Amino acid sequence: MSRPAVAVERLEKTLGSNQVLRGISFEAQAGEIFGLLGPNGAGKTTTLRIICTLLSPDGGTVEVLGFGTQTAPEEVRRRIGVVTADIGVYPRLSARENIEYFAMLCGLSGSDLTRKVDGVVERLDMGSFMKQRAESLSSGQKQKVAIARAIVHDPEVLMLDEPTSNLDVLASKEVREFMVEAKGRGKSVIFSTHVMHDAERLCDRVTIIHHGRVVASGPTDEVRGERRDLEDAFLALVEKT
């Protein structure tokens, strides 16, 4: 097997008095959608934040494409694109200005910047609202801006934290289609959710965490096992622990 895009090894993290992660390990490969599943408060967001260098682990290691999050955080951030749970955009900038700002901070400039911004705008079908100020955009349009700014530098690893939780049916569908398309481009897509239906449809492999521990990990079919669907399997696993 080739080198994993993301390798998480015995991750531990305590926030305040709460031990959020208690030795989490998993690997995500290029060209797959990897699901990080668990109920609210299980530690999904904390895990993703450690992978993307926003938080430091108390124990364990994380490598992204061979770069350690503790030893080379800027190299890691250069190679990842993250769509956070909160769709925060700069309201007084236009949709295009929002994307360009993040593209420039990722090192793009000149004709390369224009080409890549144009490319992502076309890919996500955002042309109709590019000049609009972000404050006047709908939630779905803001989510597209958030995705666009995360992928404009064409990162190898994409991480999406509960990307459909605040979206309507149509916008959610577009996000799911985007993830499938990114997988088709050979990207490693890590997707955290508590919506089991989405995970079952999209993920090649999943890891279920509960109370900061991995309770199941492997190909989606294997984790589902004999159960009717992934939700049943999830409930059985969570109730058991």
Add this chain to the structure above:
Amino acid sequence: MRESLIVYRKELQEILRDRRTLMAIGLAALVTPLVLLVISRVSATTATQTYTVGYSGDIPTGLDILLRATSLKLEPVADPAAAAKAMVDLGVAFLPGQIDEYYDPSRQGAQIADVRLQTVLGQYEAAQAAAALQSRGIDPGILTPIHLFTHPLSSPVQAASNAFLSFFLPYILITMILTGGFSAALDSSAGERERRTLESLLLTPASRSRVLLGKIGAITTISLVAAVAAIGSMFVALTQISIPGPGGSATHISLSPAAFPVMVWLALLIAVSFSALTLALGTLAKSFRQGQAYVTPLYFITILPASLILFIPDFNPSLAYYLIPILNAVLVLRDAIVHDTVAWPALAVTTISLLATGALSWFAALRLFTRESLLTKT
């Protein structure tokens, strides 16, 4: 540096689209000259206003002419003491060989009328004494055996102008730098948390110190723009205001040559320090509103030193006092305005003190900006 410039440009772009900041700068540019014009009108009116003297008895010959020439209007009343309480500014009872004066010291008009009456009476008595001596063939010069020749080292009119500027200019400079950068600093720190853009910003490869540098640069720029707008409009207003000089001439209030570069240098130092400080305080806050609560006390802290110059204009402290931020800037600027000189040791200590304040604030802002709880506590 490239990342800092990108952040700087984006922050300025956002600030210039923010009504709150633009209104603060616009108001500063409008209100400052308005306040000055009102002050000058009130002063001019007070200086030339006619005050009423209610009197009883016979006015000594010639004194009425002197009183009227000093804008004291004479009005006969039955009871000068009762009249001085409400009807007139001053009550005077002319008795044989005696004058009884009644006035209410709590009224400014009564105080001014009293000073004018005392001056007129002094001149009248001197004239009467001189006339009496002359009629007896004695030289009235014996009344003034010692002649006093005054040699003012600076123009009294310019001194009055400098005294006014030494209070007003530091006050406007400091409050406008703070007001101008206030909104921008909170929007750039607490605002990032409130609209949930902070996490995405910190996910870019740009280092946090460079992001912070860009933000401080933008806030400093807008603070200086606000100060320049307010001071510029103040000097435009001052060209319309004149102070009456000797021989009926009029002098305009102007800034001494040494004060201008000192003011520019201090404005830059204060703007950088305040930007870092307000950004640090804003980073502590979870929302714009909470940030306002943290930053508002800064107004009072900064207004105090400027007020000190108003109440103790001759305050000449030792060099150690110049280590106190803001107070040092006010003192250095006052010295440059009043004496038209730069006290280099004081300026050096002030520069070190303000740079140290800026550096400490920058360090605090960076520590706050890199702490994990910035993201984990909402």
